[in-house]
Amino acid sequence: MDALTQADYLALWESGQALHPIDQGLLAVQAAFPETRQENVADWPLGRRNRALAQLRCACFGPILSGWTACRQCGEKLEFKVDGNALIETGALADAPPTVSISGRVFRLPSSRDLARLATQSAPASAVTQLLDLCLVREDAGEAPTAWNEDDLETIGEQLSLADPLAEILLDLRCPVCGDSFQESLDLAAFFWSELEGRSKRLLLDVHTLASAYGWSEAEILSLSPARRNFYREQVHA
Numbered sequence: 001m002d003a004l005t006q007a008d009y010l011a012l013w014e015s016g017q018a019l020h021p022i023d024q025g026l027l028a029v030q031a032a033f034p035e036t037r038q039e040n041v042a043d044w045p046l047g048r049r050n051r052a053l054a055q056l057r058c059a060c061f062g063p064i065l066s067g068w069t070a071c072r073q074c075g076e077k078l079e080f081k082v083d084g085n086a087l088i089e090t091g092a093l094a095d096a097p098p099t100v101s102i103s104g105r106v107f108r109l110p111s112s113r114d115l116a117r118l119a120t121q122s123a124p125a126s127a128v129t130q131l132l133d134l135c136l137v138r139e140d141a142g143e144a145p146t147a148w149n150e151d152d153l154e155t156i157g158e159q160l161s162l163a164d165p166l167a168e169i170l171l172d173l174r175c176p177v178c179g180d181s182f183q184e185s186l187d188l189a190a191f192f193w194s195e196l197e198g199r200s201k202r203l204l205l206d207v208h209t210l211a212s213a214y215g216w217s218e219a220e221i222l223s224l225s226p227a228r229r230n231f232y233r234e235q236v237h238a
């Protein structure tokens with residue numbers, strides 16, 4: 001994996017800022033792993049994409065992902081921490097088969113491209129069955145296609161998550177105020193992009209401050225180490 005420079009952060013953020021979060025995630029993977037640029041990263045199983053994003057996040061911002069979400073009952077701000085290295089290990093353990101077979105039906109693992117197709121869907125139940133329809137590779141002869149029932153959906157969901165455990169990252173949350181316990185999905189692409197955006201805007205602010213004070217060019221300022229940049233910025237604000 002290529003280490004991103006300060007200038008790379010800005011270039012990545014600038015090139016992806018108008019994109020959908022799914023595409024931002026794919027752009028970030030291809031920026032960090034140049035050898036994947038010839039591949040259709042959009043067709044990777046989601047766990048493989050998430051593992052690459054976890055590697056990138058750990059390299060850029062360290063191994064602990066800290067964030068917060070609102071309690072679904074009372075709105076209390078709940079903080080969470082996720083170990084990025086544990087995510088990378090989970091992804092590595094997945095010896096993901098290309099397909100999963102359940103009761104005569106064969107599915108491939110969901111990809112970013114599938115999520116993008118569903119992004120316009122508003123009803124979650126319908127989105128789940130549409131996702132399965134997209135991933136259904138074949139049905140054994142003699143089994144007429146039928147509507148998915150609840151048991152089917154549960155079994156298929158379990159098998160897919162066993163086959164690709166990092167496809168969905170679930171946070172276990174408990175609210176100390178109202179006592180509610182619930183799970184929430186962590187969208188690694190959106191999480192990384194929001195950090196990248198924060199870092200990029202702070203860098204641009206530093207460029208503005210130091211260029212105004214010292215007359216240096218953007219390239220000169222971005223080539224400074226973070227320690228030197230911080231030192232000069234503090235002198236300007238002193």
Ligand SMILES: [Zn+2]
Binds near residue numbers: 180
């Ligand atoms: Zn609560």
